[in-house]
Amino acid sequence: MHLTIINGILVSPFWISHRGKSITLESMIIDTGSAHTWVNLDVVEDVLDVSPEEGDHIITAFGIGGRDIANRKKVEQIQFENFTAVEFQVDFGRMDADIDGLIGLDLLITGSFVINLARMEVYQER
Template structure:
Protein backbone atom coordinates (compact mmCIF):
# COMPACT_ATOMS: atom_id res chain seq x y z
CA UNK A 1 0.00 0.00 0.00
CA UNK A 2 1.26 3.44 -0.91
CA UNK A 3 2.04 5.73 2.02
CA UNK A 4 1.28 9.42 1.76
CA UNK A 5 3.95 11.76 3.12
CA UNK A 6 2.88 15.36 3.61
CA UNK A 7 6.26 16.62 4.81
CA UNK A 8 5.43 15.85 8.43
CA UNK A 9 3.47 12.59 8.73
CA UNK A 10 3.05 9.26 6.98
CA UNK A 11 -0.60 8.38 6.41
CA UNK A 12 -2.73 5.67 4.82
CA UNK A 13 -6.39 4.96 4.24
CA UNK A 14 -8.09 2.06 5.98
CA UNK A 15 -11.58 0.64 6.27
CA UNK A 16 -13.22 -0.48 9.51
CA UNK A 17 -16.30 -2.66 9.87
CA UNK A 18 -18.47 -2.62 12.98
CA UNK A 19 -21.72 -4.56 13.32
CA UNK A 20 -22.13 -4.71 9.55
CA UNK A 21 -21.35 -1.04 8.89
CA UNK A 22 -18.28 -0.03 6.86
CA UNK A 23 -16.33 3.20 7.14
CA UNK A 24 -13.39 4.38 5.05
CA UNK A 25 -10.99 6.52 7.08
CA UNK A 26 -8.47 8.67 5.23
CA UNK A 27 -5.36 10.32 6.66
CA UNK A 28 -4.68 7.58 9.24
CA UNK A 29 -1.27 8.34 10.74
CA UNK A 30 1.20 5.44 10.65
CA UNK A 31 2.55 5.89 14.18
CA UNK A 32 5.36 3.62 15.36
CA UNK A 33 5.41 5.62 18.60
CA UNK A 34 1.87 4.56 19.49
CA UNK A 35 1.54 1.14 21.08
CA UNK A 36 -2.19 0.96 20.20
CA UNK A 37 -4.29 1.77 17.18
CA UNK A 38 -6.58 4.69 18.08
CA UNK A 39 -9.57 6.13 16.24
CA UNK A 40 -11.34 9.36 17.13
CA UNK A 41 -14.87 8.73 18.51
CA UNK A 42 -16.37 11.46 16.30
CA UNK A 43 -15.23 9.52 13.22
CA UNK A 44 -16.65 6.18 14.39
CA UNK A 45 -20.03 7.58 15.46
CA UNK A 46 -21.03 7.42 11.79
CA UNK A 47 -21.12 3.59 11.94
CA UNK A 48 -22.65 3.27 15.40
CA UNK A 49 -19.55 2.98 17.57
CA UNK A 50 -20.33 4.78 20.80
CA UNK A 51 -19.51 4.49 24.47
CA UNK A 52 -21.89 2.01 26.08
CA UNK A 53 -22.69 1.51 29.72
CA UNK A 54 -20.12 -0.91 31.06
CA UNK A 55 -17.28 0.07 28.69
CA UNK A 56 -14.16 0.57 30.81
CA UNK A 57 -12.48 3.96 30.50
CA UNK A 58 -8.66 4.05 30.53
CA UNK A 59 -6.11 6.86 30.34
CA UNK A 60 -3.46 7.10 27.65
CA UNK A 61 -0.23 8.97 28.26
CA UNK A 62 1.70 10.70 25.51
CA UNK A 63 3.58 13.81 24.53
CA UNK A 64 0.37 15.86 24.66
CA UNK A 65 -0.53 14.71 28.19
CA UNK A 66 -3.26 12.25 29.14
CA UNK A 67 -6.54 11.48 27.40
CA UNK A 68 -9.38 9.09 28.28
CA UNK A 69 -10.26 6.25 25.94
CA UNK A 70 -12.28 3.05 25.80
CA UNK A 71 -11.92 -0.02 23.62
CA UNK A 72 -14.15 -1.71 21.05
CA UNK A 73 -13.65 -4.75 18.89
CA UNK A 74 -13.95 -3.97 15.19
CA UNK A 75 -15.35 -6.81 13.09
CA UNK A 76 -12.79 -6.02 10.41
CA UNK A 77 -9.94 -3.62 9.75
CA UNK A 78 -8.97 -3.55 6.09
CA UNK A 79 -5.58 -2.21 5.06
CA UNK A 80 -5.25 -2.32 1.28
CA UNK A 81 -6.07 -5.97 0.46
CA UNK A 82 -5.28 -7.32 3.95
CA UNK A 83 -8.15 -7.96 6.38
CA UNK A 84 -7.81 -8.23 10.15
CA UNK A 85 -10.82 -9.75 11.89
CA UNK A 86 -12.13 -9.11 15.41
CA UNK A 87 -9.44 -6.69 16.53
CA UNK A 88 -9.73 -4.46 19.60
CA UNK A 89 -8.85 -0.80 19.09
CA UNK A 90 -8.82 2.24 21.33
CA UNK A 91 -11.43 4.96 20.90
CA UNK A 92 -10.18 8.35 22.03
CA UNK A 93 -9.77 11.97 21.05
CA UNK A 94 -6.61 12.72 19.11
CA UNK A 95 -4.81 16.08 18.97
CA UNK A 96 -4.86 18.53 16.08
CA UNK A 97 -7.99 17.10 14.45
CA UNK A 98 -6.37 13.80 13.49
CA UNK A 99 -8.77 10.98 12.64
CA UNK A 100 -6.79 7.88 13.60
CA UNK A 101 -3.42 6.34 14.40
CA UNK A 102 -2.28 2.96 13.09
CA UNK A 103 -0.16 1.73 15.99
CA UNK A 104 2.36 -0.97 16.78
CA UNK A 105 -0.34 -3.39 17.94
CA UNK A 106 -1.23 -3.96 14.28
CA UNK A 107 2.08 -3.08 12.63
CA UNK A 108 4.08 -5.60 14.72
CA UNK A 109 1.50 -8.35 15.09
CA UNK A 110 0.96 -8.62 11.34
CA UNK A 111 4.60 -7.93 10.38
CA UNK A 112 4.08 -4.77 8.36
CA UNK A 113 7.20 -3.20 6.87
CA UNK A 114 7.49 0.54 6.34
CA UNK A 115 9.60 1.25 3.26
CA UNK A 116 10.58 4.89 3.60
CA UNK A 117 12.53 5.00 0.34
CA UNK A 118 9.54 3.92 -1.78
CA UNK A 119 6.86 5.18 0.65
CA UNK A 120 5.13 1.81 0.89
CA UNK A 121 3.56 -0.24 3.67
CA UNK A 122 3.85 -3.95 2.94
CA UNK A 123 3.38 -7.26 4.72
CA UNK A 124 6.47 -9.29 5.50
CA UNK A 125 5.06 -12.79 5.08
Protein backbone atom coordinates in the same frame (compact mmCIF):
# COMPACT_ATOMS: atom_id res chain seq x y z
CA MET B 1 0.60 0.47 -0.52
CA HIS B 2 2.15 3.82 -1.30
CA LEU B 3 2.46 6.14 1.68
CA THR B 4 1.49 9.80 1.66
CA ILE B 5 3.14 12.53 3.69
CA ILE B 6 0.87 15.30 4.95
CA ASN B 7 2.50 18.06 7.01
CA GLY B 8 5.55 15.83 7.50
CA ILE B 9 3.51 12.87 8.82
CA LEU B 10 3.02 9.43 7.21
CA VAL B 11 -0.67 8.76 6.56
CA SER B 12 -2.57 5.91 5.02
CA PRO B 13 -6.19 4.75 4.62
CA PHE B 14 -7.75 2.31 7.09
CA TRP B 15 -11.11 0.50 6.92
CA ILE B 16 -13.19 -0.52 9.91
CA SER B 17 -16.45 -2.46 10.17
CA HIS B 18 -18.63 -2.91 13.23
CA ARG B 19 -22.19 -4.20 13.58
CA GLY B 20 -22.87 -4.19 9.85
CA LYS B 21 -21.65 -0.65 9.22
CA SER B 22 -18.28 0.39 7.86
CA ILE B 23 -16.18 3.46 7.23
CA THR B 24 -12.94 4.20 5.41
CA LEU B 25 -10.65 6.58 7.26
CA GLU B 26 -8.36 8.34 4.80
CA SER B 27 -5.90 10.08 7.12
CA MET B 28 -4.68 7.54 9.68
CA ILE B 29 -1.17 8.30 10.90
CA ILE B 30 1.25 5.38 10.83
CA ASP B 31 2.61 5.77 14.36
CA THR B 32 5.31 3.34 15.48
CA GLY B 33 5.38 5.23 18.78
CA SER B 34 1.76 4.32 19.57
CA ALA B 35 1.24 0.97 21.29
CA HIS B 36 -2.39 0.71 20.19
CA THR B 37 -4.46 1.69 17.19
CA TRP B 38 -6.57 4.73 18.09
CA VAL B 39 -9.54 6.05 16.10
CA ASN B 40 -10.83 9.59 16.49
CA LEU B 41 -14.33 9.26 17.91
CA ASP B 42 -15.38 12.57 16.31
CA VAL B 43 -14.81 11.04 12.86
CA VAL B 44 -16.71 7.76 13.32
CA GLU B 45 -19.46 8.34 15.92
CA ASP B 46 -22.09 9.28 13.32
CA VAL B 47 -21.46 6.04 11.38
CA LEU B 48 -20.37 3.38 13.88
CA ASP B 49 -21.91 2.56 17.26
CA VAL B 50 -18.82 2.38 19.43
CA SER B 51 -20.33 3.57 22.68
CA PRO B 52 -19.03 1.85 25.85
CA GLU B 53 -20.66 -1.44 26.79
CA GLU B 54 -19.95 -4.50 28.90
CA GLY B 55 -16.68 -6.13 27.89
CA ASP B 56 -15.06 -2.85 26.78
CA HIS B 57 -12.23 -1.27 28.74
CA ILE B 58 -11.89 2.42 29.50
CA ILE B 59 -8.17 3.13 29.20
CA THR B 60 -5.88 6.06 29.84
CA ALA B 61 -3.26 6.73 27.17
CA PHE B 62 -0.21 8.89 27.69
CA GLY B 63 1.71 10.63 24.92
CA ILE B 64 3.29 13.85 23.78
CA GLY B 65 -0.11 15.55 23.86
CA GLY B 66 -0.67 14.56 27.47
CA ARG B 67 -3.21 12.13 28.89
CA ASP B 68 -6.31 10.93 27.02
CA ILE B 69 -9.19 8.59 27.85
CA ALA B 70 -10.50 6.07 25.33
CA ASN B 71 -12.90 3.15 25.03
CA ARG B 72 -11.03 -0.01 23.97
CA LYS B 73 -13.49 -2.10 21.98
CA LYS B 74 -13.32 -5.24 19.85
CA VAL B 75 -14.66 -4.42 16.41
CA GLU B 76 -15.83 -6.96 13.86
CA GLN B 77 -13.21 -6.26 11.23
CA ILE B 78 -10.43 -3.89 10.24
CA GLN B 79 -8.42 -3.68 7.06
CA PHE B 80 -5.08 -2.02 6.45
CA GLU B 81 -3.22 -2.52 3.19
CA ASN B 82 -4.11 -6.12 2.19
CA PHE B 83 -4.29 -7.28 5.81
CA THR B 84 -7.67 -8.02 7.40
CA ALA B 85 -8.18 -8.78 11.09
CA VAL B 86 -11.40 -9.87 12.77
CA GLU B 87 -12.32 -9.14 16.40
CA PHE B 88 -9.50 -6.58 16.61
CA GLN B 89 -9.26 -4.21 19.58
CA VAL B 90 -9.31 -0.52 18.71
CA ASP B 91 -9.21 2.48 21.03
CA PHE B 92 -11.90 5.10 20.37
CA GLY B 93 -11.33 8.53 21.84
CA ARG B 94 -11.23 12.24 21.11
CA MET B 95 -8.25 13.82 19.40
CA ASP B 96 -7.41 17.49 19.23
CA ALA B 97 -5.65 17.06 15.89
CA ASP B 98 -7.44 17.08 12.55
CA ILE B 99 -6.68 13.41 11.82
CA ASP B 100 -8.69 10.21 11.70
CA GLY B 101 -6.47 8.33 14.13
CA LEU B 102 -3.29 6.36 14.66
CA ILE B 103 -2.25 2.99 13.25
CA GLY B 104 -0.30 1.62 16.20
CA LEU B 105 2.26 -1.09 16.80
CA ASP B 106 -0.48 -3.58 17.76
CA LEU B 107 -1.65 -3.64 14.14
CA LEU B 108 1.76 -3.16 12.51
CA ILE B 109 3.25 -6.11 14.42
CA THR B 110 0.18 -8.35 14.08
CA GLY B 111 0.22 -7.84 10.31
CA SER B 112 4.04 -8.22 10.04
CA PHE B 113 4.29 -4.89 8.24
CA VAL B 114 7.44 -3.38 6.80
CA ILE B 115 7.66 0.38 6.45
CA ASN B 116 10.04 1.16 3.59
CA LEU B 117 10.79 4.87 3.69
CA ALA B 118 13.19 4.73 0.74
CA ARG B 119 10.29 3.61 -1.47
CA MET B 120 7.56 5.29 0.64
CA GLU B 121 5.65 2.02 0.93
CA VAL B 122 4.17 -0.17 3.61
CA TYR B 123 3.72 -3.88 2.92
CA GLN B 124 3.51 -7.20 4.70
CA GLU B 125 6.56 -9.37 5.19
CA ARG B 126 5.89 -12.50 3.16
